Amino acid sequence: MHGFGPSLAFWVLAILTLVSAGGVMMVRNLLHAVLFLIVTFLGVAGFFVLLSAEFLAMAQIVIYVGAIAVLVLFAVLLTPRAGRDNGETRWAGPAVLLSVALLAVMLFVIKDTHWSTVVESPELTVADLGRALLNRWVLPFEIASVLLTAALIGAIMLVRSPEEEAEDALA
Amino acid sequence: MMLPALITDNWYDIRDLGNLSHEILYQLNRVLPDGLVYVIAALLGFVAAFLIFVLPSQLYVGVLGERKIIGRIQSRYGPNRVGKFGVLQPIADAIKLMQKEALTPKGADKVVMWTAPIIFVAPAVLLFAVIPFGPKMVFADIPAGIIYFMGVSSIPVLAAFMAGWSGNNKYSLFGAMRIVAMTISYEVPLVLALLGAVLLTGSMSLQDMVWWAKHNHIWLVFVQPLAFVIYFICVSAELNRTPADIAEAESEIVAGYLTEYSGMKWGLFYGMDIGYALAASAFAATVFLGGWSFFGIDRWVPPWMIFIGKTHLFYLVFIWTRGTLPRLRSDQLMSFTWKFLLPLALVNLVIVATEKTIWNKATDGDLDAAWVFIFAAVNIVLAAVAVYLWARLVGYRPEDVPTKPRLVKEAGGYIPAPAPEVR
Numbered sequence: 001m002h003g004f005g006p007s008l009a010f011w012v013l014a015i016l017t018l019v020s021a022g023g024v025m026m027v028r029n030l031l032h033a034v035l036f037l038i039v040t041f042l043g044v045a046g047f048f049v050l051l052s053a054e055f056l057a058m059a060q061i062v063i064y065v066g067a068i069a070v071l072v073l074f075a076v077l078l079t080p081r082a083g084r085d086n087g088e089t090r091w092a093g094p095a096v097l098l099s100v101a102l103l104a105v106m107l108f109v110i111k112d113t114h115w116s117t118v119v120e121s122p123e124l125t126v127a128d129l130g131r132a133l134l135n136r137w138v139l140p141f142e143i144a145s146v147l148l149t150a151a152l153i154g155a156i157m158l159v160r161s162p163e164e165e166a167e168d169a170l171a
Numbered sequence: 172m173m174l175p176a177l178i179t180d181n182w183y184d185i186r187d188l189g190n191l192s193h194e195i196l197y198q199l200n201r202v203l204p205d206g207l208v209y210v211i212a213a214l215l216g217f218v219a220a221f222l223i224f225v226l227p228s229q230l231y232v233g234v235l236g237e238r239k240i241i242g243r244i245q246s247r248y249g250p251n252r253v254g255k256f257g258v259l260q261p262i263a264d265a266i267k268l269m270q271k272e273a274l275t276p277k278g279a280d281k282v283v284m285w286t287a288p289i290i291f292v293a294p295a296v297l298l299f300a301v302i303p304f305g306p307k308m309v310f311a312d313i314p315a316g317i318i319y320f321m322g323v324s325s326i327p328v329l330a331a332f333m334a335g336w337s338g339n340n341k342y343s344l345f346g347a348m349r350i351v352a353m354t355i356s357y358e359v360p361l362v363l364a365l366l367g368a369v370l371l372t373g374s375m376s377l378q379d380m381v382w383w384a385k386h387n388h389i390w391l392v393f394v395q396p397l398a399f400v401i402y403f404i405c406v407s408a409e410l411n412r413t414p415a416d417i418a419e420a421e422s423e424i425v426a427g428y429l430t431e432y433s434g435m436k437w438g439l440f441y442g443m444d445i446g447y448a449l450a451a452s453a454f455a456a457t458v459f460l461g462g463w464s465f466f467g468i469d470r471w472v473p474p475w476m477i478f479i480g481k482t483h484l485f486y487l488v489f490i491w492t493r494g495t496l497p498r499l500r501s502d503q504l505m506s507f508t509w510k511f512l513l514p515l516a517l518v519n520l521v522i523v524a525t526e527k528t529i530w531n532k533a534t535d536g537d538l539d540a541a542w543v544f545i546f547a548a549v550n551i552v553l554a555a556v557a558v559y560l561w562a563r564l565v566g567y568r569p570e571d572v573p574t575k576p577r578l579v580k581e582a583g584g585y586i587p588a589p590a591p592e593v594r
Contacts (some may be wrong), residue, residue: 061326066325
């Protein structure tokens with residue numbers, strides 16, 4: 001990544017992503033936090049574009065902004081105590097501890113990784129990605145599908161009320 | 172990618188305006204200082220896009236045409252006072268909206284309320300980046316064009332949600348919740364329907380899909396009739412147009428998520444609703460109606476004119492459904508998408524996958540065009556049968572609906588026994 005344009009784009013995106021990620025934690029209003037989270041997702045999609053991974057950027061927007069953020073918004077609206085703000089909880093201490101531990105692990109990984117760079121970016125098409133997913137990485141791909149299906153069924157089982165269970169037992 | 176023989180690289184060839192703009196920019200770049208040509212390119216693109224697409228489509232088909240045609244459908248004239256036949260009505264509307272005060276309620280979340288119209292407008296412009304207007308008239312022919320389109324068109328929903336939530340009004344919040352729930356549900360069959368199109372053409376680039384249609388001499392709407400119908404229903408639900416405009420149902424929840432908006436902030440939502448409908452029409456025209464190709468006529472008629480014509484044709488169907496169909500209830504829309512459209516989309520996907528496999532095996536990788544016509548005939552029949560059978564399975568019985576009055580006894584109803592005589 002060199003040249004004025006990409007560097008400028010990188011710094012703008014970095015500032016945008018970090019500021020909005022900070023906003024998610026700092027703001028009091030829960031819905032504002034969700035909106036900041038969406039900006040963070042968009043910033044990450046921008047990084048994927050900068051890395052010439054357009055397909056990943058599109059997938060990031062479709063999945064995170066289009067589906068997950070909308071679901072989070074819906075969940076916040078349907079939560080009875082959503083009016084309660086994003087304030088202090090008794091979990092603040094453990095959360096800080098966990099974040100510090102996570103940061104340490106990530107810093108260690110970043111330092112330990114051998115960052116290889118290429119001069120020419122390889123020509124990768126969507127078809128290549130599909131072939132890789134369904135040939136070499138087919139097992140992780142299928143495991144992820146099974147996991148998601150299990151999560152879906154589990155969610156349905158959790159939210160079913162006892163009355164519905166009773167009705168089904170009669171039918 | 173090869174170009175048809177008659178479209179040349181000469182600047183005076185108006186069959187593809189890409190040549191002309193390229194020539195202008197090339198010549199300007201030789202006399203102007205370095206880098207200034209990019210500014211000129213943006214201005215040139217803006218003016219050209221405004222003249223050939225935005226002005227006729229947004230103002231005359233979108234605002235005026237929609238009001239006129241709906242007026243005619245409802246046995247009235249529609250706007251006819253400003254200018255001859257009311258042609259200046261959209262301009263008068265715009266001036267009126269700009270003069271009006273944009274009120275902000277006291278309890279509203281002001282920042283979110285101000286940013287929502289802006290976030291709503293920007294993606295409408297971005298959507299047209301991947302739409303090919305002609306063989307060379309495409310701004311960004313990215314390989315994952317369809318996913319780009321899906322991704323960008325999911326952002327306005329968030330803007331609509333922000334608009335509904337920030338107003339601090341229970342009706343706008345109802346509208347916001349309805350639009351979010353509808354989008355989540357209708358996105359699923361929509362993407363599955365488009366997946367059928369992608370599977371058949373073997374590409375996610377919109378330009379390649381047009382070339383596929385041109386190469387095989389058939390539009391995708393004939394090969395994928397079921398996918399086309401599902402796409403149309405889903406997109407009119409996502410665009411929040413009647414019969415599925417429950418998010419701003421004016422007879423139930425005032426104006427839905429737009430209740431607290433006024434002046435030009437409301438105008439941006441109104442204008443861009445039309446903009447999104449036009450973008451969806453342009454997308455459908457590209458994917459299903461063969462884009463700028465027209466069975467060889469595109470050699471003589473400029474392809475961009477054909478494309479804009481197809482877009483307007485599709486938009487007229489939107490207006491038509493809006494003028495004739497009654498609004499559905501929220502729960503009816505939900506059960507329709509999950510119980511009817513989603514299974515049909517899956518059936519369609521299975522059919523397409525089977526056909527693609529047969530096609531690949533039969534022609535040994537070298538895809539022969541004649542097969543597509545067989546698939547088209549088979550698919551039209553299969554689509555009709557699938558829709559009919561699935562409708563009966565979920566409980567649609569037209570023969571049970573009486574067309575003339577019947578006696579209770581004939582209909583199998585309960586007739587109470589006559590009361591015993593009292594002596």
